[in-house]
Amino acid sequence: MSAQHPPSAGHTVAETAPLALEVRDLLTRFVTKRVALTAVDGISIAVRRGRIMALVGESGSGKSVTGLSIMGLIDPPGQIAGGEVRVGGQRFDVTDDRQMRRLRGNRLAMIFQDPMMTLNPVLRISRQMTEAITTHHPEVTRAEARARAHSALALVGIPSPRERLDNFPHQLSGGMRQRVAIATALLNNPEVIIADEPTTALDVTIQSQILYEVERVCETHGTAFVWITHDLSVVANLAHDVTVMYAGRIVETGPVRDVLENPLHPYTRGLIDSVPDIDIRKGKLIPIAGMTPQLADLPQGCKFAPRCPLRVPECAAEPPLVTRADGRAVRCVRPLDTEPPR
Amino acid sequence: MTAAPDITRPPRLRRFAADFVRSPIAVVGLVIFVTLCIMAALAPLISPQNPYDMMTLNLMDSRLRPGEVGSAGYVHLLGTDDQGRDIWSAIVYGLRISLGVGLGAGGIAAVIGTSVGIFAAFRGGMVETVLMRLVDFQLSFPAILVALIMLAVLGPGVDKVIFALVIAQWAYFARTARSAALVESRRDYIAGAHSLGLGQWRIIFGHLLPNSVPAVMVIAAIQVANAILLEATLSFLGMGLPVTEPSLGMVISNGFQHILSGRYWMTIYPGIALVLLVLSLNLIGDRLRELLDPRKVL
Amino acid sequence: MTLFIFRRVLQGALVIFMMSLVVFVGIYQIGNPIDILINPEAPPRVRQEVIERLGLDQPLPTQYLRFVLGALQGDLGDSYVYNVPAFSLIAKALPATLELAFAGLLLAIVLGVPLGMWAGYRPEHWSSKAIMGVSILGFSLPTFWVGLMMIVIFSVELRWLPSGGRGETASLFGIHFSFLTWNGLTHLLLPALNLALFKLGLVIRLVRASMQEVLKQDFIRFARAKGLPQRVVVGVHAFRNILLPLTTILGLEFGSLVAFAVVTETIFAWPGMGTLIIKSISVLDRPVIVAYLMMTAFLFVIINLLVDIAYSLLDPRVRLGEEQG
Numbered sequence: 001m002s003a004q005h006p007p008s009a010g011h012t013v014a015e016t017a018p019l020a021l022e023v024r025d026l027l028t029r030f031v032t033k034r035v036a037l038t039a040v041d042g043i044s045i046a047v048r049r050g051r052i053m054a055l056v057g058e059s060g061s062g063k064s065v066t067g068l069s070i071m072g073l074i075d076p077p078g079q080i081a082g083g084e085v086r087v088g089g090q091r092f093d094v095t096d097d098r099q100m101r102r103l104r105g106n107r108l109a110m111i112f113q114d115p116m117m118t119l120n121p122v123l124r125i126s127r128q129m130t131e132a133i134t135t136h137h138p139e140v141t142r143a144e145a146r147a148r149a150h151s152a153l154a155l156v157g158i159p160s161p162r163e164r165l166d167n168f169p170h171q172l173s174g175g176m177r178q179r180v181a182i183a184t185a186l187l188n189n190p191e192v193i194i195a196d197e198p199t200t201a202l203d204v205t206i207q208s209q210i211l212y213e214v215e216r217v218c219e220t221h222g223t224a225f226v227w228i229t230h231d232l233s234v235v236a237n238l239a240h241d242v243t244v245m246y247a248g249r250i251v252e253t254g255p256v257r258d259v260l261e262n263p264l265h266p267y268t269r270g271l272i273d274s275v276p277d278i279d280i281r282k283g284k285l286i287p288i289a290g291m292t293p294q295l296a297d298l299p300q301g302c303k304f305a306p307r308c309p310l311r312v313p314e315c316a317a318e319p320p321l322v323t324r325a326d327g328r329a330v331r332c333v334r335p336l337d338t339e340p341p342r
Numbered sequence: 343m344t345a346a347p348d349i350t351r352p353p354r355l356r357r358f359a360a361d362f363v364r365s366p367i368a369v370v371g372l373v374i375f376v377t378l379c380i381m382a383a384l385a386p387l388i389s390p391q392n393p394y395d396m397m398t399l400n401l402m403d404s405r406l407r408p409g410e411v412g413s414a415g416y417v418h419l420l421g422t423d424d425q426g427r428d429i430w431s432a433i434v435y436g437l438r439i440s441l442g443v444g445l446g447a448g449g450i451a452a453v454i455g456t457s458v459g460i461f462a463a464f465r466g467g468m469v470e471t472v473l474m475r476l477v478d479f480q481l482s483f484p485a486i487l488v489a490l491i492m493l494a495v496l497g498p499g500v501d502k503v504i505f506a507l508v509i510a511q512w513a514y515f516a517r518t519a520r521s522a523a524l525v526e527s528r529r530d531y532i533a534g535a536h537s538l539g540l541g542q543w544r545i546i547f548g549h550l551l552p553n554s555v556p557a558v559m560v561i562a563a564i565q566v567a568n569a570i571l572l573e574a575t576l577s578f579l580g581m582g583l584p585v586t587e588p589s590l591g592m593v594i595s596n597g598f599q600h601i602l603s604g605r606y607w608m609t610i611y612p613g614i615a616l617v618l619l620v621l622s623l624n625l626i627g628d629r630l631r632e633l634l635d636p637r638k639v640l
Numbered sequence: 641m642t643l644f645i646f647r648r649v650l651q652g653a654l655v656i657f658m659m660s661l662v663v664f665v666g667i668y669q670i671g672n673p674i675d676i677l678i679n680p681e682a683p684p685r686v687r688q689e690v691i692e693r694l695g696l697d698q699p700l701p702t703q704y705l706r707f708v709l710g711a712l713q714g715d716l717g718d719s720y721v722y723n724v725p726a727f728s729l730i731a732k733a734l735p736a737t738l739e740l741a742f743a744g745l746l747l748a749i750v751l752g753v754p755l756g757m758w759a760g761y762r763p764e765h766w767s768s769k770a771i772m773g774v775s776i777l778g779f780s781l782p783t784f785w786v787g788l789m790m791i792v793i794f795s796v797e798l799r800w801l802p803s804g805g806r807g808e809t810a811s812l813f814g815i816h817f818s819f820l821t822w823n824g825l826t827h828l829l830l831p832a833l834n835l836a837l838f839k840l841g842l843v844i845r846l847v848r849a850s851m852q853e854v855l856k857q858d859f860i861r862f863a864r865a866k867g868l869p870q871r872v873v874v875g876v877h878a879f880r881n882i883l884l885p886l887t888t889i890l891g892l893e894f895g896s897l898v899a900f901a902v903v904t905e906t907i908f909a910w911p912g913m914g915t916l917i918i919k920s921i922s923v924l925d926r927p928v929i930v931a932y933l934m935m936t937a938f939l940f941v942i943i944n945l946l947v948d949i950a951y952s953l954l955d956p957r958v959r960l961g962e963e964q965g
Contacts, residue, residue, distance in 0.1 A: 068861075071865055073861060073864055073865060076764075101867050101868075101869065102867065103867070104864070104865055104866065104867035105865060105866035105867035105868070106867055109865065109866075110862075110865040112858055112861065112862055112865075113858075114858060117857060117858035117859060118858045118859055118861075118862040119859055119862070120859040120862075120863065120877050120880070120881070121859070121881070122880045122881055122883075122884070122954070122955065123876075123877070123880060128863075131866065131868060131872070132866040132867070132868075135866065135867055135868050135869070135872070136867055181862065184866065367773075479655065479658065482655075482892075482895070482940060482944070483895075483899070483936075483937075483940065484895065484896035484899040484900065486896075486899050486900055486902065486903075487899040487936065490902065490917075490921070491663075491666060491933065493921075494667075494921045494929060495666050495667070567779075567780065571780075571782055574782055574784075574785075575782060575783065575784055575903055578782075578784045578903070579784075579902070579903065579906060579918055580918075580922065581918075581921065591782075591784075594782075594784075594785055594788070598788060601788060601791070601792055601796070606792060609785075609788055609792075610789070610792075613782070613785040613788070613789070616782055616785065617780060617781055617782070617785070620779075620780040620781075620782070621776065621777065621780035623780075624776050624779050624780045625776060628776060
């Protein structure tokens with residue numbers, strides 16, 4: 001419980017708020033007898049309290065694996081090979097399951113993509129919610145846990161939560177189930193929630209309702225979110241900051257407005273141009289040429305170079321992620337705001 | 343109809359064989375099975391006596407322990423039974439009958455069951471419903487019960503045992519073949535072939551049958567093993583083969599009477615032979631399933 | 641739910657009717673009961689009298705009708721050998737067989753479920769591979785031979801357990817059971833183990849496969865994301881989902897245990913239906929064979945019905961789906 005951080009009044013999105021989550025040099029590999037693939041290659045993210053960090057990229061970019069790695073939920077043959085996670089300034093060893101287990105669902109929660117699949121079909125909602133409380137707080141009585149589950153359901157806008165507690169998952173719609181999942185994640189008032197495309201499987205109306213609830217929770221509770229998505233319109237409407245991933249690496253990160261209006265990396269530009277949403281950019285709709293590279297045969301040098309329309313000979317060496325004076329960071333030898341050489 | 347792109351097809355059989363031998367335990371199974379088959383085929387050459395030729399039996403030699411030398415001057419490796427029959431020879435000859443009955447029954451059941459299954463999948467409609475209801479009805483009764491009833495009706499005899507085993511097993515093949523063929527028959531091109539008036543036989547032999555073969559092979563290995571076990575069990579119960587055709591089950595059953603008096607060799611060694619035979623087939627079947635039908639578990 | 645049960649009962653009645661046809665026509669082919677019943681030297685007049693009394697001179701459909709009418713009143717004819725109603729013979733032997741089959745099923749579950757769960761949870765671990773090896777062995781070992789070996793080892797050599805019979809029984813609800821007395825329990829152990837071995841491999845494989853299937857599901861990941869200890873994730877979340885396929889299969893396999901008890905009963909001289917049927921087949925005691933088969937068919941129908949009900953009780957999707965219409 002993060003009772004030591006009572007929610008402050010008004011907006012807590014100030015850029016000076018304390019760091020809720022800090023991930024440094026996260027490295028996740030999938031090791032089989034024949035090959036070792038690096039799915040997450042040295043990712044570092046920092047999210048302040050009450051802020052929403054979007055993690056975007058095409059499928060296969062490693063964004064979901066990043067989310068699971070932060071939770072310590074990587075199953076063999078995958079393994080977390082390095083990096084550290086700090087929650088509320090406290091350091092945790094991602095590879096130590098006992099440490100991570102105390103963290104999971106308690107100070108660090110997660111919501112998954114498909115609400116139809118995330119709830120156990122043969123257990124009642126009440127059981128699935130209260131166990132999240134009692135496993136971390138054995139002193140809480142069943143009645144008390146149930147009361148807390150009840151108020152969490154009410155918080156995410158579920159009508160008649162008392163009846164819902166006694167339901168089985170199949171009696172709820174997809175949107176309701178995702179609300180249950182969010183309510184479950186909120187039960188222990190976590191400092192950080194990692195959300196892996198939680199609205200992708202829902203229709204648009206329900207999606208916007210849920211985004212609204214999330215925004216409210218974020219503001220009133222000061223919860224930090226890592227919002228994994230490929231949907232830039234969600235990013236534009238919801239997130240404060242955005243991190244763009246490509247082939248297991250961060251290629252660009254910065255405040256949402258800056259990144260979406262003035263992308264620095266050609267890949268970010270490509271993503272924005274391929275979105276059919278007039279709110280973000282008017283006119284043309286250009287898909288990115290080529291395919292997401294396979295982890296098994298990544299190109300040498302800049303991983304995006306083979307698909308990049310602005311590729312230059314220097315791209316043969318992989319550029320580092322450079323943090324600039326304005327706080328934005330980009331991994332490109334020639335960011336888009338630099339003058340082309342003559 | 344365009345011809346199948348044969349050129350691009352890799353040498354499937356060779357690749358399959360290479361995959362198969364990657365499992366050491368399956369190779370062990372195959373080696374044991376082949377060895378037992380060779381032993382059965384060469385039975386008269388590798389056994390010192392024909393155990394069911396009464397002329398060669400000598401009551402003086404009865405109940406010899408393993409390793410003792412009998413009146414004919416050779417060593418009874420695994421001992422003799424109460425009629426002076428060499429156990430090793432009885433095993434080798436019994437193996438012959440067990441294998442013959444198992445392969446025969448399994449093979450016939452496979453042909454009949456697969457035909458019925460594919461026919462049902464091909465015809466669909468009422469025919470399919472009726473046939474599959476029949477299959478379900480039969481499968482709801484255990485094979486041993488079905489075989490027991492059949493033998494009670496038919497009486498003893500090699501042909502009757504094989505017949506009873508076929509009756510007990512064909513439904514497994516029918517169910518498997520149908521579901522495999524069904525996957526294929528739902529494909530668009532089969533419907534297309536139908537509407538083109540393409541020969542029925544061409545659809546059955548060209549598409550449905552080849553597609554069912556892998557799944558049928560998997561259960562064939564396992565059902566032959568089951569047929570051998572079932573035959574042995576029936577013979578043990580005195581319901582199977584006539585005394586003139588002693589399979590491993592009967593050899594074991596004969597030794598049973600002496601087990602309480604400590605003459606264990608008459609029962610244990612034939613039992614080990616039976617276990618090796620069935621186990622080797624199951625190991626092969628298990629590997630086939632891993633390679634050909636990875637979704638199925640049982 | 642009532643409608644559902646009603647439909648199932650109707651289906652069951654149909655199965656029993658079909659079974660009665662098959663059995664009657666099939667068994668009608670077996671031998672000539674007159675040869676068994678009457679001294680071959682008896683005068684033709686006596687012979688004729690018996691044939692008429694049994695209705696054997698009637699055409700087959702008439703005989704079948706007689707049989708069905710009798711069966712509906714619980715009369716399946718008298719045993720040619722014991723000269724008592726065949727039904728009561730079977731009914732007397734039934735509890736022993738059911739007790740044995742239940743004990744075997746119980747042992748198969750108690751041994752097989754934990755082993756299968758472990759093998760599905762850690763499929764790459766050496767012990768899981770060993771368990772899978774054991775399961776293949778379980779398929780491959782002839783039940784009757786294993787039974788013999790058990791007798792050799794535990795009864796003859798070690799003298800720990802009796803080699804046959806039911807031992808002392810005690811009465812519960814007017815039926816005699818072995819498991820109620822220590823002596824009876826020692827008699828039950830070996831045959832039950834023998835019968836359990838027959839299903840052990842199946843249980844292990846089934847549980848392992850379901851376990852692997854369930855562990856891949858998102859809700860397992862979500863359960864872990866809640867910080868639940870592995871023992872709750874596996875023991876509650878995964879296990880509760882395995883229970884469904886397990887109940888179905890085990891219910892159906894119970895029937896095959898009853899059938900396979902024929903073998904185990906013969907080896908261990910267990911006085912159940914199996915021993916009775918083997919004896920009856922060898923002397924062509926037609927009414928007893930028919931009674932056994934009808935009883936088995938009836939049993940199977942009941943089991944199927946119970947499995948369906950258990951399934952709908954365990955699966956909330958089915959249970960509540962019915963309630964809501």
